Structures are given as structure tokens and as C-alpha cells.
Amino acid sequence: MTQALSKATYDGAVLGVSAPPTPGMLHLGIGNFHRAHAAVYTAKAMAAQGGDWGIVAVANRSRRVVDSLAGQGFLYSILELSSAGERVDVMDVHRETLVASEQTAELMARIASPEIKIVTMTISENGYCRNAVTGDLDVDGDLVSADLANPAAPRTSIGQLAEALIRRYQGDGGPLTILSCDNLVSAGHTAQKMVTQYLQATATPDGFHDWFEASVTFPNAMVDRIVPGTTDATRARVRELLGVTDAIPVPAERFSMWVIEDKFAAGRPAWEEGGAIFSDEVEAYELVKLRLLNGSHSLIAYLGGLSGADTIPASFGQDFVRECVTELLNVEYLPSIDLPSGFDPQAYIAQLFDRWSNHALGDATARVGSDGSLKLLQRVPDPALRLLNLGEMPQQLALMVAGWIACVAPPEGFDPGPIAAAMIEPAKEKLAAVTTGAGSVRAHVEKIMRGGFFPEALATHDEFVGRVAELVEIITTHGVRDAARTALDA
DSSP states (O other): OOOBOSTTTOOSOOSSOOOOSSEEEEEESOSHHHHHTHHHHHHHHHHHHOOSOEEEEEESSOOHHHHHHHHTTTOEEEEEEETTEEEEEEEOOEEEEEETTTOHHHHHHHHHSTTOOEEEEOOTGGGGOBOTTTOSBOTTSHHHHHHHHOTTSOOSHHHHHHHHHHHHHHTTOOOEEEEEOSSOTTHHHHHHHHHHHHHHHSOOOTTHHHHHHHHEEOOOEEEEOOOOOOOHHHHHHHHHHHSSBOSSOEEEESOOEEEEOOOOSSOOOOGGGGTOEEOSOHHHHHHIIIIIIIIHHHHHHHHHHHHTOOBHHHHHTSHHHHHHHHHIIIIIIGGGOOOOTTOOHHHHHHHHHHHHTOTTTOOBHHHHHTTHHHHHHHHSHHHHHHHHHTTOOOHHHHHHHHHHHHHHSOOTTOOOOHHHHTSOOTTHHHHHHHTTTOOSHHHHHHHHHTTTSSOHHHHTOHHHHHHHHHHHHHHHHTOHHHHHHHHHHO
16 A cells, blocks of 8 residues: 655655745635646746745635645645646645635635735636626625625635625735636636625725725636546556555646736736736637637537537547537637637637547546536627527527536436436526426426526527527437537538
8 A cells, every 4th residue: 555645755856846835825716627727837937936926725615625635745746648648747836725614714814814915716607606697796695695694704705705805904914816717708807896796785994995996906817728527547547656645636638728917916926937828818818718618618518418428538529529519619609709819719729629539638528517507608698699699590509508408407208318417517406496397398498598597688589599499309309419410400
């Protein structure tokens, strides 16, 4: 039996450099993506230009990662997988751990402390507590309303940030940057809007709002790296390569990209030394990634889940999936994006095809297809409405929505199979509730489309809703390949 990874058992090099003892950053939502993305750029930045940029790692509820991280002396490994081979690196950039649900007061005190200059976050689309229909903070929802009623112990990340900012102002903690690393359109603006609306709904001290406007920044950023879930195979391979047991290794593809708006209130690491791009066209890069990569990813996952393909490369390897994705990219997504200066879309698409074909990575179809009610809100409405307003039907976007419905909220009597069943859907109970009493596939789809999952303009577009219903009907009676062919031949 091998020994556990620790500073006593591992005497090799670390990626970049070990962080100094005093952290300058705090990350909300410690998971695989952060540890394979921002943490890597930070390690390389400190190796190049130094700085007190160690990270406080904060989990929302689960202790699994933070306890393992602390137990391993803040070491963990990244297993990079590609068709060209594999490599393993060891990271050492985190310096403290917290669990927000158990240590809320400590978390807010840490955000309020002057040592922390940047808060980064990967809290998922759901973590922003945004109303899907209005785009505003869901102040009437159970989560936010509970926070507003008990501001000393907020449970949402938005509430924790807002209340911590009040404490930072009261304690003269100085300026702060809040940097979203989530897959959202205008992620920085979204984070700023949600925090601002929370602060408008709660009590704040005199002078706070002026300080907030002047001292807190929310840069936009685009993040890109495929980081699957950790498996027993991941742990076994890392153990072979390192000779020690890492409880929390992270598998990742070789490709990595980070485009950031250079709007930091209290300094930042030299992330450009790690390959980050600082640009004033972040929103354009965001749309490129959110639509071309993430949107297509969703289509691949739903078509794969319904055709029995358990990994993304297995799904994308099917001719009908590649044809649908190619049409989605070139006909429905690309014309909806004002591309960044000098950006080569066809080169990027060729790169995507290689990434989706990475069998070494073996990203699970069920993982990519999870959280669809949140993801599709970012990936479907705007490009779909653009085409609908031009009098054209977005066939592949309709197929994506139909695939999501068939996978996670299928009409009565249809079994989408085990891969679809393994997709995590936070709105599953709500989907079941809104479809109660549907007497037909058309009624089933209409109830979902008009159940608060999409903006009103799309939810009430009869032709689009009808097309989604037709495709769901074909999926449930003839199979997903026939539905794909119908969408392609239209």
C-alpha cells in the first residue's frame, strides 16, 4: 500500500512554485475546474513574478475536497490527458480551507480581511440565484429571501459576498476584486448585478454604496478547459506515476484558455505569465466559448445520452452527432457572434473537434448533460431568437432542447436509458410538477417551455415550441437518430 501524498512523502517539483504562507486570494467553490485552471495560472504567475497570491479554498457544503487538501499539506495532482500522452503535475498554491455552510462567519471575516485582494469563484449557474425569466436576483425565492431575513448567516454565495463586503467597508479592509470563473455570458457583469441587487435589498451603513462603487470591481472573464470528474482510474494512474496516493487528483485536457478584463482594484497575479490573455473583448470571447464549445457540448451530451454513448468522444464519433454539431456551429451559432479581433473561428472549431475526440480524457456524457435547466438558459435563447426573428427555424437548438427534455423530463412511457438517467438535473422536481396532467407530448413540451425555464420571448414562440414538441415526439417514437435526421433535412 502506497503512502498518502504529503510534503513528507513527496520530494519532487511542483508546478510553478509553492505559494507563500499568507494568502492573497480566496476561491468560492473549490472543485476540479478551479484546481486545474485558475490555480495553475496562479502557480505559474508566482513562479514568474512572485507575490503573496496563495489561495483560501472554500467549499460550499462538502468537506471531501477541503479536508483532503488540508490533510495532504495542500498538495494535489493534475493528470493531463491527451492523444499525445499523459503527464502529472503536483500543485501547492492553497493555504487555507473553509466550508461555507459550516463556517459562514469565518468565511465573511476572511473576505473582509485586508490580506485578501481577489475573490474568484466557480459557483455554477445556479449559485447566482438569478431568476430565469427576468434575469434579476431572485429576491422572492426561498434562498435569497432567507438570507435577507438572516443577514448575519447567509447561505448563498451572493449573500455571503454582499454581507462580507459590508464588513470589509466597516473594517476598512480596502478595495477588492470579485472575479467570476463561471460559464456565464458577461460573468463579471452578472456577478456585479446580483451582488448589487442583494445590497439594495438589505441594510447598509452610511457611505457604503459610494465605497462599493469606487472600490469593488467585477472583471469579465472567459474560462476554457475540459476538466472531467475524478474516477478510480484517475487515482490509480496518479498513484502509478507519483508512487504516492492522492485522494483528490484532477484529470484535465492539455488545452487551457483564460481571457480576462484587466480591471483589478487591489493588484493581481501576473497571470499573463501563465498564458492568460488580458483583453477588452472578453464578452466576445465569452460568447465564442459559451456557444461554440459549451452549447455544442450540450447537444453532444443529449444526443449521446439518448443513443447509448457514455463518453463525449463516443458520442461525437457518431456521424449523425458530428453532422448536427457542424450545422449548429456554422449555421446557428457563428452568425450570432461578433468575433474578437483576429480570431479564426474555423481554426477554433477544428481544435474543438480534436478536443471532443479525446478518448484519453473520456469525459462522461452524463456529466456534460447535467444541470441542463441552468446551462441551456445561457446557450439557447439569444441565438434561437435571432434566427426566429429572421423567419428561420433554429433546428439544432430546437433539437438540443428536445434532447434535454427527453433525457431529464421525458414524456410518460418513454425511458431515455441509463446515461440520461445519470444526468443531474436540479429542476427535476419542478419539471415533474409543471408536466403533471399533460395528456400528450405536445402538452408536455408546452408545459416545460412555459414553466419558467426560458425567457418569455422564446417560451411563447409557438413555432419554436411546436418544433421542439415534434422532435421530442420523434425521439420517443422512432429514436434520436431519426430526430437528428429530421432536424438536418429541414
